[in-house]
Amino acid sequence: MQNTISDRIADFLKKYPPFSYLQLEELQAFTPEITIVYKEKDSIVFERDSKPHLFFYVVHQGAIGLIRKEDGIILDICDEGDIFGLRPLMANENYRLQAKAQEETILYAIPISLFKPIVKQNMDVGSFLVESFASNTRNPYSNTHKGQLLGDSVQFNPNNTGSRLLDVQPVEFSTKITSAKPGTAIQTIAKKMSKKGIGAMLIEKDGLPVGIITDKDFRNKVVTGIVPITAKAKVVMSSPVITYPTNLTITQAQMAMMKSGISHLVLTQDGTPNTKAIGILSKHDIMLSLGNNPSVLVKATRRCKHVDELAPIKKGVMNLLKGYLEQNIPMSLTSKIISELNDACTKQVIRLSLKQMDTPPPVDFAWLAMGSQGRSEQLLHTDQDNALLFASVSEAQMKVTRDYFLRLAKLITKGLHEIGYAFCPADMMASNPKWCLSIDEFKRATSKWITNPGPDEVLLSAIFFDYNIVYGNKELTDDLSSHIFATVAHYPMFLTHLASGALQNPSPSGFFRKFLLEQDGAHKDFFDLKRRALMPLIDAARVLILSHQVKGISNTWQRYEKLALLEPNNAELYLSCSYASKALLKFRTRQGLLHNDSGRYISLEKLNKEERMKLKRTFSSIKDIQEVLAVRFMTSIVR
Structure with a gap:
């Protein structure tokens, strides 16, 4: 008999990451073991420092606050589809925050014993939890917690990237499929291939691929006289057709063709001949992809x-x-x-x-x-x-x-x-x-910016001080860098002005983590990803690295990684900022490619739950690093 409650739970979880990465059948395998928990407003799910439960939780309805108990500050609000209470189970440690119902709430309690093997086996699930971990820790981009999450660390070897990246670089293929039926005359097929300028014709029966005819088949079977020109496609076609999924990499495609001695691969929805063909991949497509190496x-x-x-x-x-x-x-x-x-x-x-x-x-x-x-x-x-x-x-x-x-x-x-x-x-x-x-002249200009730091000078410094030599005499830039650092050392007040300028960017979120959107102008009701999220991290890294007199590092996350080495006591924060800056840049790049623009202004309505969740996870790092700037450089004295 069908367990309707279990099915409803599976249907709910399937809508939210990381469960959305699983097949419905995989979810249904463990949803009968999930417990439904009801919590009244202000009731406690777990206390700080208590031993972890045998379950982690997903919010079905309502909201759970994750609270720092010593001062009662709500550090996170978990609403519909959010996970909490998982990291302590994976890291084998006690809860670090109190979890308290902010309103009447229904939770799904998922046994960790059933979920842990899934995290180990499913790369997508593991990657999501590493990147945006909604657990009882204030900082989801913590390098320490990230390392503890799975108990394993996956390393990407940057050596020999030329050949290594072929193992992961996807190959582009044609989605314009020209097909015929097994009973079509090969003379008709030859004329059609010639007219369209294609080298292969897919043969389909009942909408599924059953064979393929290529130029090679005509040369070897028809031109030689083995098969008459009046024959049907089913006589000439290569069958059964060799199929693969669409996410082939260049290396996989090359190996598949060499293994079977063929020049075309048919790509289907699930990689088998039992589903509709999505595209055809040729050796020419692989050569074009190699050209993008x-x-x-x-x-x-x-x-x-x-x-x-x-x-x-x-x-x-x-x-x-x-x-x-x-x-x-x-x-x-x-x-x-x-x-x-x-x-x-x-x-x-x-x-x-x-x-x-x-x-x-x-x-x-x-x-x-x-x-x-x-x-x-x-x-x-x-x-x-x-x-x-x-x-x-x-x-x-x-x-x-x-x-x-x-x-x-x-x-x-x-x-x-x-x-x-x-x-x-x-x-x-x-x-x-x-x-x-x-x-x-550049020395005089930068000296003026540093010794007389008004708003314009601070803005110019913020742009110019991230310079990197692309072409020419490196000794010139080294000389200029030495001058800049020496001048800053003599005028430390400049760092206060630079830090104050770094704090001018508006906050990314307001009360209860709501995104703060543009209120007017061409981008009204859009979220400014650059100004509200990326620039605060970039500006803070610049000020801090200058204060340590570190030359030759202009990249934001590399600056934070260097700062983590220089200030071990703050390493956790700096590594979280490094991770957050990479996550935000990836997010902006994906949005820019998707909408064919700079990716700066984001329409929140077009983001799914996972994307909004990942974006919000960076905000705590922004808030924390700005607090460091305000205190360390006493920015209040120049405001």
Whole structure:
């Protein structure tokens, strides 16, 4: 007899992560063991420091507050579909917070003994719990808790990335399937293939794939006279058809073709011939996907003789980025590879621009990427932020030298615009004389910002101080960096102003964790992911790393990882900020690719439960790091 209550529980859980990653049959296997718990308002589910129950909980209706008992502060509110009380069970430790019903609440108590094997076996479930863990800990992005979650740590080996990434890089395939029935004349099929310019024809019966005819079949069976041209498709086709799921990687596709000695794979809904065909994958498709491999793209970049030849390579970089996100490659590795490819394109634009100049550069120079590109965090096509730094020259040579580099900078910024990098609306580009300066001029400018830090100077510092050399003489940038750090050391009050500026970004959430949306303008009722979530973390990392006089690290999460080493007492917070900054950048990148924009403004209505949950999990890290800035740099004295 069917257990209707158990079925209703399974149907409910299936709507929410991480249960949504499981098949309904998998859920139904353990839902009969789930207990339904009713809690009146203000009743306690568990107390702090108490031993963990044999269950963790999912909120069916109502709300559960996770409370820091010493001061009664509600650190988290778990509502419909949220999980709580799981981490202590996985980590074998007592509860760290009190769980209290904020209203009448119905809970599902799930036995940990049934769920733990699922976490171990299902990568998607484990990844979700690592990334957005709704447990009784204030900081779900804690590196310590993340490590304790599964009892195992999965490491991604960054060595030999060229071949390693082929193991995870998805292959693009054609979804435009041309099919015929087994009784169709092969002459008809040949004419249709020729007209459409395709190399394979899928043979289907009752909507399911039963065979495939390729150019090779015509050459080997028909042209040789083995099979007459009047024969039917079922005589010539290769059958049974070899099928695979759609999430094949390049390596898997290559191995499948080599194993069976074929040139086409049929991709179906479940990877078997028993479901509808989704696409056909050819050797040509694999070659195109190989063309999006990082090492291949870098070589192709260096071979470009004209700027317009770089545009399709940039498209290949975007395809690579999409694939890495789909395969859940660690953000640190994804960012590193995409940033190096972006830098390779910029370098080639500079080389091609230099060739257009009448003479070689009069003195050494360095091209600086600023902002997100300087931090190696520019994954999408955003606008340009760059500067050109050249060696000192005499007063008599200054005008001629500056004119040369301004002409060069205009060629470079124009070339970058042509391949997809929009001009900076604020004109913070090397083609602007304000950002095309000698080393001495940049030293004077940065000294002014540091010693007289008004709002404009703080804003300029926040953008410029994330610079990274892309092309040219590194000694020039090293000299400038040494000057900046020495000046900051003599004027520590600048850090207070910089910290105060970092606290100007509005809070991401209001009372009870509600998202704070834009109130007016073109993006009214949208969530500003950049200003409310990413920038507070980026700005805080910049201030803190400057205060420690650490040179050569501009990437946000690398700054936090360095800070964790420098301040062991705050390592937990810094590592959580590192993790949160990567999670937010991944989220923004996915949204940007999905909507073909910068990913900055998010419509919450278009986010599912899992996406909203993951986004909210970063907010506690933002709040905590801003509290550190306010206290450490006494920002109240400059407000």
